[in-house]
Amino acid sequence: MSDLTLNGIPVIDTFAEAFDVAGTAIVVTNDTAKWAMIAATTMTGFATSVIGCGAEAGIDAELSPEETPDGRPGVRILLFGFEPNGLKDQLIKRVGQCILTCPGTACYAGVDGPTKIKLGGAIRYFGDGFAVAKRLPDATGKARRYWRIPVMDGEFLCEDTVRAVDGAVGGGNLLFLGRTHAETLKVAEIAVEAAKAVPGAILPFPGGIVRSGSKVGGRTKGMMASTNDAYCPTLKGRAGSALPAECGVVLEIVIDALTSQGVSDSMRAGLHAATEIGSRHGLVAVTAGNYGGNLGRHHYHLRDLIAPHDATKEG
Amino acid sequence: MSTLILRAAPPERLDFLAVNPLALSGLSQSEAERLNVGTTRTGVRLGDCFAVKLDGSDTLIIEGGHERLDRVGAALSEGTIRVTGDVGQRLGAGMAGGSLTVTGNAGPYAASGATGGTILIEGDAGDHAGGAVYAAKAGLDGATLIIRGTAGDHLGDRMRRGTIVAGRAGAFAGSRMIAGTLAALAVGDHPGLGMRRGTLVLGSHGRMAATFVETGTHDLVFLRLLATALRGLSPEHAELLGRPLRRYSGDLATIAKGEIWVAA
Numbered sequence: 001m002s003d004l005t006l007n008g009i010p011v012i013d014t015f016a017e018a019f020d021v022a023g024t025a026i027v028v029t030n031d032t033a034k035w036a037m038i039a040a041t042t043m044t045g046f047a048t049s050v051i052g053c054g055a056e057a058g059i060d061a062e063l064s065p066e067e068t069p070d071g072r073p074g075v076r077i078l079l080f081g082f083e084p085n086g087l088k089d090q091l092i093k094r095v096g097q098c099i100l101t102c103p104g105t106a107c108y109a110g111v112d113g114p115t116k117i118k119l120g121g122a123i124r125y126f127g128d129g130f131a132v133a134k135r136l137p138d139a140t141g142k143a144r145r146y147w148r149i150p151v152m153d154g155e156f157l158c159e160d161t162v163r164a165v166d167g168a169v170g171g172g173n174l175l176f177l178g179r180t181h182a183e184t185l186k187v188a189e190i191a192v193e194a195a196k197a198v199p200g201a202i203l204p205f206p207g208g209i210v211r212s213g214s215k216v217g218g219r220t221k222g223m224m225a226s227t228n229d230a231y232c233p234t235l236k237g238r239a240g241s242a243l244p245a246e247c248g249v250v251l252e253i254v255i256d257a258l259t260s261q262g263v264s265d266s267m268r269a270g271l272h273a274a275t276e277i278g279s280r281h282g283l284v285a286v287t288a289g290n291y292g293g294n295l296g297r298h299h300y301h302l303r304d305l306i307a308p309h310d311a312t313k314e315g
Numbered sequence: 316m317s318t319l320i321l322r323a324a325p326p327e328r329l330d331f332l333a334v335n336p337l338a339l340s341g342l343s344q345s346e347a348e349r350l351n352v353g354t355t356r357t358g359v360r361l362g363d364c365f366a367v368k369l370d371g372s373d374t375l376i377i378e379g380g381h382e383r384l385d386r387v388g389a390a391l392s393e394g395t396i397r398v399t400g401d402v403g404q405r406l407g408a409g410m411a412g413g414s415l416t417v418t419g420n421a422g423p424y425a426a427s428g429a430t431g432g433t434i435l436i437e438g439d440a441g442d443h444a445g446g447a448v449y450a451a452k453a454g455l456d457g458a459t460l461i462i463r464g465t466a467g468d469h470l471g472d473r474m475r476r477g478t479i480v481a482g483r484a485g486a487f488a489g490s491r492m493i494a495g496t497l498a499a500l501a502v503g504d505h506p507g508l509g510m511r512r513g514t515l516v517l518g519s520h521g522r523m524a525a526t527f528v529e530t531g532t533h534d535l536v537f538l539r540l541l542a543t544a545l546r547g548l549s550p551e552h553a554e555l556l557g558r559p560l561r562r563y564s565g566d567l568a569t570i571a572k573g574e575i576w577v578a579a
Contacts, residue, residue: 029536070539106536132512132572134537135476136496136544148537157536 006306007275010285016173016267017290018298021050022087023080023168023258024117025110025200027063028099033073037062039105040075043098047079047090048205051224055090056080056170056256058202060110069108069138070157076110078202080170080256087164088117095158096123100149106157109144111258113165120147120158133160165258169298172255172263173289174270175213175231177247179282185209187274187281188251194273201257201266213252216291228289247284260298268305316372319365321379321400326364328354328403331387334361336375336394336413344369354385380419388415391432404441405448407434410458423467424448429458429477439464445479445497446472453493455479461548471497474513480549489515492573498545498552510566510573514541516555517577527565532579 004011028043030036040059047057060076068074079094081087099107100123107119124131127149135145145160174191178184192208195201203209218226229235230242231250243250253270257263271286278286288302317339329352339347347369348362361367365377373394377387380400388396388407394414401419410429416437423441426434427448436444440462445455446469453475460479462470468485475493486503492510504521507513538556546553559579565571 069543070536071543072536072539130572133494134496134514134540136540137547138540139543141547146537146540148535154533155535155537157540 004303004306006271006286007278009275009278009283011271011275011302011306012285012287013301013303014288015290015293015299015301016171016288017293017296018169018171018173018260018263018300019296020298021056021080021082021168021170021256022084022115022164023078023170023256024087024091024113024162024164025060025076025078025258026091026095026119026162027068027074027076027108027110029063029068029070029072029074029106029108030102030104031072032104033062035102035104036073036075039099039102040077042102043094044077044079044204045098047094048210050080050082050086050170054081054086055094056202056204057094058196058204058208058256060200060202069144070106072106078110078200078256078258080168080204084115084117084164091117091119091162092122095119096126100126100151100156100158103153108159109162111163111165113163115164115166116161117164118160119162120145120149120160123147123156123158124149167260168256168258169260169263170256171296172257172267172298172300173213173252174267174274175250175252175287175289176274176278177231177243177284177287178249178251179246179284181249183281184249184251184283187278187283188253190277191253191270191274195253195255195266195270198257198262198266198269200259200262201255203253203255203266205254208253210252210254211250213250213289216295242287244284252289263298264300264305267300268308271302271305272308316374316376317367317369318376318378319361319367321365321377321381323364325359325381325383327357327359328383328385329359329364330354330385332389334375335388335391335396336373337392339369339375340371340373342369380417382420382422385422387417388413388434391415401438406436407432407458407460408448410434420464425462426455426458426460426479427451428453428456429460430456431458433459433461435461435463437463440466440470440481442467442485443469443472444481445470445474445477447474447491455495459548466499468503470499470502471495478544478548480545480552486521488517489513489573489575496541496544498549498555500551500555507563507566507573507575509569511569512572514573515575516541516545516552516560517575518555520575520577523563523575524566526568527563527575528567530562530564532559533562538576 063074213228214225353359385403404422420438
């Protein structure tokens with residue numbers, strides 16, 4: 001199958017193809033970690049794929065009170081879109097519907113970058129003229145501008161402007177070819193835990209895992225994407241199937257990150273974690289999804305990721 | 316650092332607008348001594364009143380202040396000025412950046428129109444500190460003004476942006492305020508009279524104008540951010556925000572987007 005192995009598990013000598021995307025980060029705080037997480041979970045719902053959801057989003061990290069601007073527990077959320085304008089549209093909608101509405105929340109910029117996105121400055125209109133702006137230095141002395149919008153539990157405080165970064169990448173991925181559903185899911189779960197531990201990287205699909213990997217286009221006219229038939233176990237044996245006979249399940253993880261290095265590090269962490277426990281859970285092989293290399297600028301070769309530390313080179 | 320050492324009390328009011336580290340760095344010793352700082356036809360020169368010692372650095376020490384030294388640090392854009400003693404009116408007026416410290420007292424209109432930098436008065440300040448001069452659109456306009464002692468009346472009158480921290484202040488603190496933040500441990504009557512926006516944080520106050528309405532006590536996230544901002548300027552003022560506070564909204568005679576927080 002492959003001359004590459006890691007921890008005794010075959011690794012297909014291929015690459016994951018990923019794309020330049022617009023990315024940003026925000027920090028959501030609340031009086032309790034529980035409610036900060038409720039707000040973040042709500043905002044990052046229905047954000048698995050830019051194609052169908054308009055954005056890809058996920059929770060990057062839980063933050064201690066010492067790590068947030070207002071000294072309350074918080075969550076760092078990453079949001080990715082095709083381009084800055086689409087990202088801005090999604091950010092305003094999601095903050096407006098999910099963060100503004102959540103009791104006790106406040107919202108801050110979570111990353112520095114060259115592109116400004118007016119967030120609080122747009123949501124302030126909900127204040128119907130009663131909102132006020134305040135410019136205050138943060139703990140480092142840097143001046144930051146906030147909007148204070150009167151709401152029924154007091155005020156919604158939101159930073160005026162957040163930033164989009166250059167160099168965000170979406171679509172890093174790994175496919176785990178397993179024998180049974182339960183055991184392959186276990187392998188994927190372990191890989192997700194390792195991959196999402198990398199700062200600045202998220203896995204936007206449910207639990208970080210996608211079972212409906214797709215290919216570009218389809219046999220039905222107008223379909224932008226359709227099922228990745230080469231990896232569907234019920235289509236084994238047909239021409240074009242990429243699955244060995246012993247494979248009964250394929251699960252994929254998809255990774256977005258604020259930097260290309262973040263995707264690479266996250267994929268590496270997922271690959272190593274999965275193969276470490278793979279032999280105990282019937283893992284047949286690990287591979288990655290690509291479109292022939294012509295659509296995405298970023299190629300993450302599994303051969304490079306087998307090394308435990310950074311030897312990755314983008315093609 | 317460059318130094319100016321006062322030899323004797325100035326015979327008239329002196330204008331220090333052109334005396335700052337940046338301006339002096341381009342002058343020779345004799346050119347600096349010939350700078351006209353007088354305000355009458357007598358033509359008082361800098362060297363007539365001060366022993367001048369320049370080294371081209373961005374720090375200027377004025378040893379021996381006097382209440383006749385007007386516009387010290389006015390229009391300062393970078394560097395540091397430290398005055399050991401008192402100064403006259405309009406300390407740091409129109410200042411855009413840098414650091415200005417006075418170990419004694421300052422006259423009226425300190426920091427008027429200052430858009431940046433930090434002004435520290437370790438003693439008392441006269442009336443209208445951080446306030447607008449006649450016909451000016453705004454008082455303090457983005458700078459940070461710290462008064463360790465007592466400020467006079469009309470502290471922060473028509474201030475538009477920035478932060479004022481004062482020990483005590485007289486009547487009408489924050490009057491006609493356009494925006495910004497003013498914190499004081501105690502002020503006189505009618506704080507915030509005519510304010511449009513902005514925030515006053517007060518330990519205690521005199522009579523409150525009838526055009527302010529109490530909205531109760533609130534635990535707002537904004538107060539946490541304000542405490543962080545004030546902590547670096549004055550821990551004592553930051554502590555005010557750690558106690559229960561009553562909030563007044565006003566001035567209802569204007570657009571009423573201002574607020575006064577008072578220890579409950």
